[in-house]
Amino acid sequence: MKTTQKKKAKKNGFKRFWKLGREEFNTQFFDITEGGDLLVKEGNHTYNVHSLLKKYGSPLEVVFPFILESRVRNLIDIFDAYIKLYGYKGKFFYHYAMKVNQNKEFVLPVVSEGGHFDVASVNELWLVKRMLEQNRFSPKIRVTCNGPKTEAYIALIEELRAKGLTIIPIIEDHNELERFKNFKGETGIRLNMNVRVQSHWDKRFNRYGFREDEILKLGKIRNLSVLHYHISSQIEKVEGLIVPLKRALYIYEKLREKNPNLDTIDMGGGAGIPYEKKGKFYTGKSAINRIVRTAKTYCEKSGIKHPNLIVEWGRFVAAPAQLTLYKIISEKTVSEEGKRKWYIIDGSFMNDLLDTWALKQKWHVTPVNNMKTRKLQRVWFAGSSCDSDDKYTAGGGDISMPRLEDLENGDSQFVAFYDTGAYQDPLASHHCLLSSPAKIICQDGEIKVARKRETSEEVGKQFGW
Template sequence: MNTRYIDLIEQTFEFPQQEFYLQNGTLNFHNIDLIKVIEEHGTPLKITYLPKISENILQAKKWFNDAIKKHNYKGKYFYSYCTKSSHFKHVLNEALKNDIHIETSSAFDINIVEKLKEEGKISDKTYVVCNGFKRDEYIKNIARLINNGHKNCIPVIDNYEELSLLQQETKKKLKLGIRIASEEEPKFEFYTSRLGIGYKNILNFYRKEIKSNKKAEVKMLHFFINTGIKDNAYYWNELNKCLKVYIDLKRICPSLDTLNIGGGFPIKTSLGFSYDYQYMIDEIINQIQLACEEAEVATPNIFTEFGSYTVGESGANIYKVLYQKKQNDRESWNMIDSSFITTLPDSWAINRRFIMLPINRWNDNYERVLLGGLTCDSDDYYNSEQHINAIYLPKYKEGVPLYIGFFNTGAYQDSIGGYGGLQHCLIPQPKHILINKDAEGNIKTSVYKEKQTHNDFLKILGYE
């Protein structure tokens, strides 16, 4: 009978995989020997593997360009990074190596854009697509960017008042986008997204407010699906409704030349993950082209805004199992040396799944466990509701270290968890390291931020 952890994985999944394999009985992630990293930096530990960001961007651009060539599509493709997924400078620096554009969500995003311009990381030709509900500071920051000569800043109108607010602050002609308020999936508690303007209202808004307006022109129609780009009836139905709006608007708005298909690609959340990216891109290009050809309107340029897809698979969190608590005959709790609430907030807030694997002891027998964090909150756990299946790990042995990793955690967790700030139950943020490659392909590791100390918390709380 096969009772080792390695046997469990090999009989359940295809293993090894491109980013995961064993070396000397321990796990490697993107050719990084994780046990060596643990020996040098300890746990808990947060890892950002920067080359994965460029790898995903280049792959998506290839998929789109291949589809455009296959279908003889006349429009161009523009890859835009959704900064809300991770605002860190090291993330933007890596992403911007690949001739991409930026999508913003709020006022301070514009300050980041201006800083990147100062450093020569982006230019006036870089598209800055400004999404989100806009008031006061966000409006003024967008206007400052435009007034200072940024040619390709496109504020996306989210509500009727934003146009007049922007025009009050800007001196130059506005290039605008309009966001469609898509209908949500049936499982939502509401029918229509709170963001954007309803399908039926966009044409009237254009006719009344923009068509005769010499200080503004519409360049982009923005279409966003909260659940992301999925091969299901809901997505294709919403895309077709969006294309109908695009066609109707294009007929009365010659300046419209771009369709922004916001809503991201999924990322790998299990060793059994399967998603045909090329098929989805081919079909999106095909659907847009067929609709436009039938209506006899020009096919649009296409923007995407990939956040999680860009940065998610670059991240990993590593913990040590400190102790096992047996609470009854059936439940064994492996307690980690950190907190899920503070370091992986999506895991408990929205039951987000991550790939979870042990780092060492793959040749040991396994057992079913629950994982618990250090806070006193009953929600600080990770179990089969978040994981794709029940959680199995090498059997706990007192005095024999067991390390576990959560992978593809690079998007949203830091901003949602309040990186560097006050944490629940004062459980400190872990040490954060950046891993890159030099020109010869050798792995380089640097410490981005040390683990939080009691002094960090005392200062925030006003004790120092």
């Protein structure tokens, strides 16, 4: 190896160790400064995360809308490119599943990159109404409406349709089928497929949609244009996206016999992201290639119209766009041998990163400062609530962090949890009445405060005090 190459490899050693700067792990925007601080790069703008913590305090959530934008843009571009490459005749529509993160700083970048929406409740649909009133998007935007339809939800669907929006209720059951019998716009129907995949969530009994035998008996459905299914979330292998698609293509073919206007398959959510940054995880590109190729091959073989394709991938676009940061406020040895320590954070996993507790979610974790130290400590993290479940142990594995005894006088050690943009904020809570992390948005080199640090008074107020 030449000396310059050797120098470079040495210089990049810490970056490699903390798995930063790698596209396959979605950390291509992350780097380390000379002084060992975590750095985020947006083109030529840079954000020193340690400096952000010094300025805005901890715990802190940092949102990077440019990451979300680039993920939405890439997703649409890659689908369009494979559609062209394979001569596929259907169109592609990306619908952002709003439930994944309804905060404005997540929703608006989706609109700016040409995304559409999937909503799950009357209140999520109200956000669409709000954006419409504020002229935030082109009226060509399409909205699929999932979830059980209350009367208020149906009334808002009708109201927005009358305003000229393409708003497609996804019919879940016989009751809704009856309720939308006279609906004037396009409708969709949800299929509860008899297929299992390897993933976070694969319940034996799925309560959503019509079973295959039921759906095939429904006959003609008014204005049916979309066949929808949502098989799971954080699907582990590309095959988990392809097997259900093949089944859906078969049902689509059968349903078209009585519903010739059916022209779209909505594959729902499910694409996973490499939270653990270990080994190989499929890329969006490889999954999309297989999806378009599978649809094309099936339709050519059976001589049916190529359906338009929708995906509602939520965590795939949103998760990498946020970091959650904590300060280590104290340490304790885990056991008598003292080899592993508890690092106590100034926030709560149960409150701020609820999937840690609910789904045993694993996260990528790095220090925010002292990233170039070689003196590391094996740790587990404990939250600040009084709950013994409020902890993160990486499934009993080891997490490396700088040793606290090496900190210079007055310095604090901070820690970053990656990929926290999906599902954590909407599920957040106030166990032990801890305050939520403050939240800032970094975009175009500027920083905005999206949520101030909650005072005791503000938290008390939410509980009627």
